[in-house]
Amino acid sequence: MRKFRWLAIVLAFTRVAAACGGDGDDTTSTGATQDTVDLTQGGDLTFHMVTHSDDGPFWSVVKRGMDDACAAVGVSCVWSPSVNTPEKQVQDIDAAIAAASDGIAISLASPDQVGPAAERVVAAGIPLYTLNSGLDFYKALGAVTHIGQTEFVAGQGAGERFNALGVSHVLCARQEQSNVGLEERCAGLADTFSGQVTSEFGGLDNDIPAQEAAIAAILAADPSIDAILGVGPPIAISALNASETAGRGAAIGGFDLTPEILDAIETGTIAFTVDQQQYLQGYLPIIFMFLQATNQNTAGGGLPILTGPGFVTSDNAAEVKDLSAQGTR
Amino acid sequence: MTTDVATADVPAAAPDERLAYRGPIQRLLVQPEIGALLGAISIWVFFWAVTVPFGTAIGTANWLDVAATLGIMAVAVALLMIGGEFDLSAGAMTGATGILVILLVKDTAGGGAGLSLWIGIPLSFVLALGIGWFNGTLVERTALPSFIVTLGAFFVIKGAKLGFAKLFVETIQVGRIDEGAGHDFWRKIFSSVWTRNDHIFNSRDTVYVALLVVGGVAILLGLLELTYRRRASFNPGGLPIAGIGAAAGLVGLFALHGTEGTGANFIWSIVMGAGVLIGAYGIALWRFEPNPDRGALQLPGGLLRPAGLGTGLVILGVFFGLILDSAPALKPDRTVDTIFFLLTEQGLRAILFVGLSIVGLVLLLIAASRARNFSSTSGTVVSIYTAIVVTVLAFIIQSESDAPKFRAELFSVLLLVALLMATWAVVGLYFEQRRFPDEAPDRLGRVLAIAGVVLASVGVVFRLLFTTDSELPTLVGQTQFRVSILWFLLSAGLATWVLARTKFGSWTFAVGGSKSASRQVGVPAARTKTQLFMIVSAAAWLVGMLLAFRLQTIQASTGDGKEFEYIIAAVVGGTLLMGGYGSAAGAAIGAMIMAMSFQGIPFAGWNSDWRFLFLGVILLLAVMANNYIRKTAEEAS
Incomplete structure (x- = not known):
C-alpha cells in the first residue's frame, strides 16, 4: 500500500508490499x-x-x-x-x-x-x-x-439467558457512568432475571487494566456474585479476565460483537452476547x-424499528465471526 | 500575649540555626512526600477498617495493579514538573507506543511490518524517545508554554493513533502482539503474573515476623545513632544490660509466636516489651553520652494544648471506631450510596475513627517532639504520657471489639507504637541529644535505618506473596500479582535516586526553580528539559509495553485523558505545579493514594455513582494535609 511504503523503505523490508488491500477502499471514509x-x-x-x-x-x-x-x-x-x-x-x-x-x-x-x-x-x-x-x-x-x-428489551433478553444458565447473582458492569442506554440494559436485566442483580460502574474503556481491577474488586467484595453481564464489548472481556484472575469462574454475558468476544464464545468462556x-x-x-x-x-408508521436483540452463542459464533471480520456485524 | 511571655516560651537559640543539627524525625517531616505518606496510610487504614478484602493479599494485588501503570507515569511526570514543564501528551503516548510496537511486529498480511520483537521493541523505544525529544526541542525552540506545545502533541498523537490504526489494520483495535517473533520471552518481561495460591511457603509467618523484628530493631538503633551524642570512648558496662534486654526480648518473642492463649500472650508481651526497653537502654549506655542536664519539668500551654487536644481526639476516634466492626459495614450493601454511607452512623464512625485517631496521634507526637525543646524531662513525660494513652486505648479496643482484625492486628500495632514511644522517652531522659552533625554516627544511623526499612518491607512483601497450606481452604479466590508492580517500584526507586544523587537531578531542580538563573551558573537548561521530556516518553513507552503484552490488542483511544491523572498523582505526592520542588517517591505514593481511593469503593461495595465525588474529596484533603504538614514542619525546624 502506497502510504505504508515510507516505513517499509526505512525498515528495508520488502514483504510489506503485500501488506494491505488495494486502493479500492477509497470510498470508505476514515x-x-x-x-x-x-x-x-x-x-x-x-x-x-x-x-x-x-x-x-x-x-x-x-x-x-x-x-x-x-x-x-x-x-x-x-x-x-x-x-x-x-x-x-x-x-x-x-x-x-x-x-x-x-x-x-x-x-x-x-x-x-x-x-x-x-x-x-x-x-x-x-x-x-x-x-x-x-x-x-x-x-x-x-x-x-x-x-x-430497545435497551430495556435487550437487557430483558439477557436476563432470560442468565435464568437458563441457572446463576443466582448477576453483576451488571457498565463502562460509562451516565449513559441512559446502559442503565436501561441493567434495568431490563433486573426485570427478567430471577435472582439478585447488582449494577455498578466498572471503569472506562480507555483504561482496560483499571476496568479489570474494578470488576475484580467488586467480585472480591461480594462472594455471592456468580455471573457478570458486561454491557459493552471491552468490558465483557474485562469481566472475563477479572473473573479468571480471581479464580471465580463466573458466567459471562456480553453486549455487541468484537473478535475477542466471538473467540471467547467459540471457546465457551463467554456464554452469549447480545447483538443489536x-x-x-x-x-x-x-x-x-x-x-x-x-x-x-x-418508514415505521410512528413506531420504532428494532434492529435487535439478536443473540450470538456457541451455536452461531463461527458464522457471525466471518461476517464480523468483514466489518458488517 | 506580651513579648516577654512569648520569649520565655522559646528555648535558647542555637548559635547559627542553619548549622544546627536536626533530628531524624524533623528531617523526615520536611520531606515533600511525608504528607502524601500520611495520607496514604490514612486511606489504607480507612478501607482496611471498613472492608473485608482490602487489606488482604487480594486487595493489595488489586490496587497495586492500578497504581502501577499510573505510578510509572506519575513518577516521570513529577520529574518533568520539578523541571518546570508539563506534558499533556503523556497519556495518549502510552496507547501510541503500544500500538506502535504491535504495528511493527504484526504480520505483514495483517497490515504490520512483520518485524521480530527483538527489533520491534528497541525500535519502538527509540521512536518513543524521539517523541519526547520532539516535545522538548519544540518547547525550547519556540519558548512557548509546554502546556500549549504538548496539548498540540496530544492531538497529533491521538489523531495519529486512530489514523494509522485505520490505515494499517482497518480497525481501531490494533492487535495482536503475539504475532511477533520472541513473544514468549518478552511476555515474561512485561506481563508475568505471580499467582499467590501456587506458591506455598509454610514458614512464611516465621520469616515475616523475624524480618519485621530485625528490621524494627535496626530502625530503632539507626534512629538512636542519628539522635544521640556518641561517647568519646564506649562504655562496656552497657553491653551486659543490652544483652539481658535482647535475651528477654527474644524469649518473649519466641514464646509469643508459639502460644495461642490470651493470658500467656499477655505475659510474654510484657517480657518482650521490657526486653526492648532494657536492651535499648543498655545500648544507649554503651554508646552515648549521659544527659548532663535533664532540666526541670515544664509544661507550658504550647505543650498542654496539643497534648490535651490529641488525647481527646484519640479517645473520641477510638470510641467511634469501636462500633465499626459491627456486621453491616463489613458486608457490601449497595442499597446504601457511598455519600450516604459516609453520613450514616456506620460511615461517620469510620471517618471519625480514622480521622480523629490519626490526627490525635500526630498532635501527641508533635507535642512530644516539641516538649524536648523545653527540657529532657518534659520530653520524657509527654512521650510516656502518649505511650500510656495509646496503651490504654489499645486495651479498650481489645476488650470491646468483636472483629478479629481490630482485636488482634490493631491491638498489637498500637501496643508496638506505645512500646517504641516509651523506649524513646526513657533513652531521651538519660542520654544527651546531639545538636551538631557527626559524620560516623550519621552514616551508621542512615545505613541502619534504611536497612531496617528494607528488611521490614521485605517481610511485608513475603507475607503478601506466599500462601500457606492452612490458609488455602479459606481463600475465596486466587491472588495474582503482576510484574507491572515491580516495574513501578523500579521506576520510582530509579527516579528517586536520580533526583537525589545525580548531577542531572540537581539540574532538574535548578531549571524548574529558575531557568535563567540556572543557566547563568552553568546548568545546560535546554538539554536538561529536553531529557526530562524524553524520560516521560520513555515511561510512556514502558507503560505501552505493559499494556500491549497484557492485552495483546490495543484500542486507539487507550490512555487518552489519563495525563491529568498523572499530574494529579504528582501533585498529591507533594510536587509543586510551578516547578522546582517535589519528589519522585511522593508521586509514587500519590499514585497509590489515587489507586486506593478508586479501588476502595468497589471493595467496600458502595454504589459507584459517587466514586468521583469521593475521589475528589480525598484528593483535596490529601493535598491540603500535605501542605499543612510541610508548612508546620518547616516552621518548627
Missing part, C-alpha cells in the same frame, strides 16, 4: 472528524449522521453501514462523532442545520442536552431520525422513527432519509 463520501448518482443530497460515537469497534460498524448505504444510493453523507460529549453533538447538529442538510440522523444518549437541538432540526423542516439511543424520546421530539434496539446488529442502525437511516427525500416515504 478518521475521527467529519469526512464525506461523495458519489454523484444520488444527486446533490447530503445526509448527516450526528452521534455520540466514540470511534470504538461498535461504532465503526455503524459507520460502515452508513458508508455502504450512502455508496449504494449515491448520496453524500457526513459522519460526526462526538465521543460522548453532548455539547459537541449539539454543535454538530446545529452545523448540519446551518448546512441545510437533507436529513439528519442522531443518537440520543443524552436526551436532555441534545433534545433542544433535535427540536431545532424539526423546526428547520429537516427530516429527523434517531438511531441507537433515544427510543423513549424520538416521538416527542418529532423524529420520523427510531432505528435501534448496529450495521442496520447506520444503513437504514440513510435509506429511509433517501426514500423520504426522493419518494416521500416515511
